Amino acid sequence: MVGNAKNILAKFGATWQFLWLVLIVLAAPVLATEADEPNQRRYSATERHMGTQFELTAYARNESSAKFAFRAAFKRIAEIDQRLSNYKTDSELNQLCRSAPHDQPVPASDDMCRVLKASIETHRQTNGAFDITLGQVTKLWRRARRRQQLPEPELLAEAMQTVGVDAIQVDAQANTVRIAKPNLQIDLGGIAKGYALDQALIAMADQGIKAAMVNGGGDIAVSDAPPGTSGWRVIVLPLKANAQRDVEEQPEPMTLVLTNQAVATSGDVFQFVEIDGRRYSHIIDPKTGIGLQRTSSVTVIAPTGMQADALASAVTVMGPSQSFPWLNTLDSVDAYFVWREPAEQIVQQRRSSGFNRYLGSPE
Numbered sequence: 001m002v003g004n005a006k007n008i009l010a011k012f013g014a015t016w017q018f019l020w021l022v023l024i025v026l027a028a029p030v031l032a033t034e035a036d037e038p039n040q041r042r043y044s045a046t047e048r049h050m051g052t053q054f055e056l057t058a059y060a061r062n063e064s065s066a067k068f069a070f071r072a073a074f075k076r077i078a079e080i081d082q083r084l085s086n087y088k089t090d091s092e093l094n095q096l097c098r099s100a101p102h103d104q105p106v107p108a109s110d111d112m113c114r115v116l117k118a119s120i121e122t123h124r125q126t127n128g129a130f131d132i133t134l135g136q137v138t139k140l141w142r143r144a145r146r147r148q149q150l151p152e153p154e155l156l157a158e159a160m161q162t163v164g165v166d167a168i169q170v171d172a173q174a175n176t177v178r179i180a181k182p183n184l185q186i187d188l189g190g191i192a193k194g195y196a197l198d199q200a201l202i203a204m205a206d207q208g209i210k211a212a213m214v215n216g217g218g219d220i221a222v223s224d225a226p227p228g229t230s231g232w233r234v235i236v237l238p239l240k241a242n243a244q245r246d247v248e249e250q251p252e253p254m255t256l257v258l259t260n261q262a263v264a265t266s267g268d269v270f271q272f273v274e275i276d277g278r279r280y281s282h283i284i285d286p287k288t289g290i291g292l293q294r295t296s297s298v299t300v301i302a303p304t305g306m307q308a309d310a311l312a313s314a315v316t317v318m319g320p321s322q323s324f325p326w327l328n329t330l331d332s333v334d335a336y337f338v339w340r341e342p343a344e345q346i347v348q349q350r351r352s353s354g355f356n357r358y359l360g361s362p363e
Contacts (some may be wrong), residue, residue: 025207040056041062054074054182055215059212064206067209069203069309072207073200073214076199080192082214083109083111090114090362091186104178105169115188115191119132120305122191123165124306126317128286129318132165137156140155146273149275150276156289160289163286166180168180190266193216194264194307195305197216198304198306205223211225211226211227219264220234220258225259232259234255236299237253254359255359256358256359260303264299265298265300266313279342282347286317296340296341298316298335301313323339324352334351
């Protein structure tokens, strides 16, 4: 598996050789043998949803059972995208935001209520580092990257006035939502994909699939271990590269062994803009409305895809000094942080206190 990982790095070495670091997560389960579970075979399928590639892997008795489960899972992912997308103009999310502010609560789907409720809770847990109400600010920074110009201060200040998680009220029992602030734009890009991973696993489990993996653009959720194994093997590839180093000299990958867990990454290695000699990430600090200037890549392990996705974003904003004291108090969440501070040449890395318990040997 290490050899395969290096082959992948070699394939893209020309693209990555000028980057300071890259953190990549690849799903690499150990395959079961006939002796392990003669009635279970490994099947896979891929489709494009939510702007990325989703790969489903399942152990099933036959191809027909696997295909039936895959259809159910992909259908569920498509449903979630139609409800939670901020790119689809007719999505439930965009219709909800366009109708705001609301004098009274308005009906909302189960998916919308679950994800909004989890987003609000994560916002509180992280002291505001995770904020789904930065939609208007995010639009300004997308335009800034296209134009290679910083957002105009007046427009940024105006957009920041629309931010505020406290303006969202969710009643999960009544399936209603109320947005009290005008022009507030919700962006669920930091949590919706993780939720889709979880729901795809549930959809396959409802079809009798016990051991499955969902890989959505590198964020991964897994259920029971494949037959004859202790868990799903996920390969984390740290890459500290420059123009003088060859891919073969890069640090060895780490192998994680996971069962009924999820792992997600957040970072700005590819998505940033450099203006007047300063580097601004696509990841925005909710307190300032400015793109982060620290170069970073974060991998988070959590019980669910929704948690891993949201916390990877939050930990990136919090930074290592703020996030690790908090992470080390949590029993079921761990992180691996690779970063470089502005104007520094040294790439640093740190793991939370429980991260090493998931390390396994390469196969």
